[in-house]
Amino acid sequence: MYHFIVNTNSGSGRGFKRWVQIESILLERKIVYDVSFTKKPNHATQLVHDLAHDSPNVSAIIIVGGDGTVHEAINGLQNSNVPLGIIPAGSGNDFCRGMGIPLNCVEALERILKNEKKLIDVGHINNKVFATIAGIGFDGKIAAETSRSKLKKLCNVIKIGSIPYILAMLKVMLSYKPTDVNLRIDSKASSHENVWLIAIANTPFYAGGMKICPEARNNDDLFEVCIVKGISRWKLLRIFPSVFKGQHINHPAVRTYQGKNLIISSNNPMIAHGDGEIVGETPFNIKILPSSIYVLS
Numbered sequence: 001m002y003h004f005i006v007n008t009n010s011g012s013g014r015g016f017k018r019w020v021q022i023e024s025i026l027l028e029r030k031i032v033y034d035v036s037f038t039k040k041p042n043h044a045t046q047l048v049h050d051l052a053h054d055s056p057n058v059s060a061i062i063i064v065g066g067d068g069t070v071h072e073a074i075n076g077l078q079n080s081n082v083p084l085g086i087i088p089a090g091s092g093n094d095f096c097r098g099m100g101i102p103l104n105c106v107e108a109l110e111r112i113l114k115n116e117k118k119l120i121d122v123g124h125i126n127n128k129v130f131a132t133i134a135g136i137g138f139d140g141k142i143a144a145e146t147s148r149s150k151l152k153k154l155c156n157v158i159k160i161g162s163i164p165y166i167l168a169m170l171k172v173m174l175s176y177k178p179t180d181v182n183l184r185i186d187s188k189a190s191s192h193e194n195v196w197l198i199a200i201a202n203t204p205f206y207a208g209g210m211k212i213c214p215e216a217r218n219n220d221d222l223f224e225v226c227i228v229k230g231i232s233r234w235k236l237l238r239i240f241p242s243v244f245k246g247q248h249i250n251h252p253a254v255r256t257y258q259g260k261n262l263i264i265s266s267n268n269p270m271i272a273h274g275d276g277e278i279v280g281e282t283p284f285n286i287k288i289l290p291s292s293i294y295v296l297s
């Protein structure tokens with residue numbers, strides 16, 4: 001039996017609208033399902049954990065929500081073979097974008113009903129797992145600003161999901177102070193001065209379609225790492241638009257690496273997000289968890 005978990009709040013109410021559409025299709029086709037609605041932040045983790053570990057009649061758990069709800073769901077799914085399906089209903093939907101899951105909810109449902117499973121890697125940071133990207137520094141600060149933004153709701157309604165991110169980015173850019181970082185990727189240690197951000201990617205996209213790590217794949221047992229450092233805020237502002245096409249990686253202030261395990265410390269605390277949800281401050285120990293969860297895709 002399919003069990004749907006709906007975050008009616010995601011995408012400023014889009015979650016509810018998508019569920020109404022999906023439920024009418026399920027009823028019309030006489031597909032057996034059950035549904036739970038998230039009642040508060042982090043509720044999806046508990047719901048998924050209980051369904052995946054204590055409900056033998058659940059054949060798949062389908063999330064109706066955005067990246068935050070997917071993040072909560074995968075944190076409840078650890079050590080389970082129950083596959084996860086996603087009906088995108090958030091403002092960013094970067095996990096779906098990275099997996100090639102249709103952003104149209106009816107097409108996403110059709111894909112789920114084909115029952116084709118992919119085994120994917122996830123990342124681990126501060127006792128949390130993440131499916132897309134962990135962003136540290138400038139990035140984490142922007143995520144913290146965006147999650148507080150009232151504008152996010154309005155922009156969701158008029159379908160310009162990246163705008164709150166861009167405005168938060170401009171605000172943080174004016175005040176952010178880059179810091180020095182010690183980094184170990186697998187056995188290789190390095191030091192970096194004036195670091196703006198470190199993105200550790202399992203899939204290419206964040207913030208509603210910015211291609212921060214174009215080469216990231218979630219089935220290769222590896223992170224793609226992008227570091228931006230030693231650049232003035234005005235030059236950073238100038239190269240920013242190139243991130244939408246992933247062309248920023250050619251700039252001399254941008255370095256890319258690959259690896260499975262990272263240890264990161266910094267002179268001044270750097271805040272981090274995983275899948276857009278705040279996960280803490282430096283120091284971090286981050287590792288890839290290969291072939292961790294099944295996704296219907």
Ligand SMILES: Nc1ncnc2c1ncn2[C@@H]1O[C@H](COP(=O)(O)OP(=O)(O)OP(=O)(O)O)[C@@H](O)[C@H]1O
Pocket residue numbers: 007008009010011012038039040041042043065066067068069070072089090091092093094156276
């Ligand atoms: N009943 C609820 N009331 C308030 N918040 C909730 C409820 N259920 C879940 N949430 C929270 O809603 C937040 C936003 O959900 P989600 O990330 O799925 O949507 P989004 O932010 O619109 O999409 P995206 O992350 O793709 O931009 C999550 O952080 C989750 O904890």
